[in-house]
Amino acid sequence: xxxxxxxxSRVICKSGTSxxxxxxxxxxxxxxxxxxxxFPKQSLMLMATSNEGSKATYxxxxxxxxxxxxxASLTLSTLTVTSAHPEDSxxxxxxxxxxxxxxxxxxxxxxxxT
Amino acid sequence: GESVGxxxxxxxxxxxxxxIINCAYSNSASxxxxxxxxxxGKGPQFIIDIRSNMDKRQGQRVTVLLNKTVKHLxxxxxxxxxxxxxxxxxxxxxxxxxxxxxxRLFVKA
Numbered sequence: 293x294x295x296x297x298x299x300x301s302r303v304i305c306k307s308g309t310s311x312x313x314x315x316x317x318x319x320x321x322x323x324x325x326x327x328x329x330x331f332p333k334q335s336l337m338l339m340a341t342s343n344e345g346s347k348a349t350y351x352x353x354x355x356x357x358x359x360x361x362x363x364a365s366l367t368l369s370t371l372t373v374t375s376a377h378p379e380d381s382x383x384x385x386x387x388x389x390x391x392x393x394x395x396x397x398x399x400x401x402x403x404x405x406t
Numbered sequence: 407g408e409s410v411g412x413x414x415x416x417x418x419x420x421x422x423x424x425x426i427i428n429c430a431y432s433n434s435a436s437x438x439x440x441x442x443x444x445x446x447g448k449g450p451q452f453i454i455d456i457r458s459n460m461d462k463r464q465g466q467r468v469t470v471l472l473n474k475t476v477k478h479l480x481x482x483x484x485x486x487x488x489x490x491x492x493x494x495x496x497x498x499x500x501x502x503x504x505x506x507x508x509x510r511l512f513v514k515a
Contacts, residue, residue: 296449298449324501326502326503328505334507334508335495335505335506335507335508336450336495336505337505338502338503338504338505341502383447385449385450387503389501393438393455393499393500395499395503396452397442397449397450397451397452398449399448399449400447400448400449402447
């Protein structure tokens with residue numbers, strides 16, 4: 293089956309610093325990847341669509357300058373949380389698309405901003 | 407905008423009983439629906455999907471029912487086991503996957 297990995301699985305950073313999260317499709321190429329954020333006891337909220345070789349498309353209310361997305365290859369998308377603050381602490385999950393109706397989710401990255 | 411919602415936030419069932427988790431969606435144009443299971447601290451795991459041209463689909467111990475008339479989706483889990491304890495999300499798919507609020511399933515031994 294299709295496997296998507298995320299790195300790191302957990303990260304703690306200080307307020308004001310930036311942190312990068314990687315999402316990789318291990319055994320297939322993904323022209324599109326998606327980034328979600330999940331707060332405790334809440335659902336997954338789509339943040340942005342990452343397109344290989346072009347700019348990401350952000351959902352309404354998501355600051356593109358704060359959440360930088362780079363999709364440099366067909367197997368890697370990165371999400372950088374810039375100038376992180378405690379309210380950015382969350383569970384970040386990516387997914388990779390293979391075909392119109394196939395999406396495979398990563399295991400998530402727990403970000404804690406102190 | 408599109409939204410997917412769930413009727414019950416928590417569901418507690420006895421081991422061995424059947425579980426039914428319900429979901430309502432608002433966008434009548436949705437043509438693809440998915441159920442996911444999420445265990446604590448993990449990403450969502452695909453359970454079963456159904457397209458809008460079907461009203462029922464069965465998998466191993468799971469059945470999804472789709473009622474397009476009332477825009478309702480349900481997940482039935484037969485002979486619920488302790489390992490089924492998790493949060494279950496319905497979602498509409500296609501290019502983007504939009505998640506509903508989630509139902510936490512507790513299985514009592």
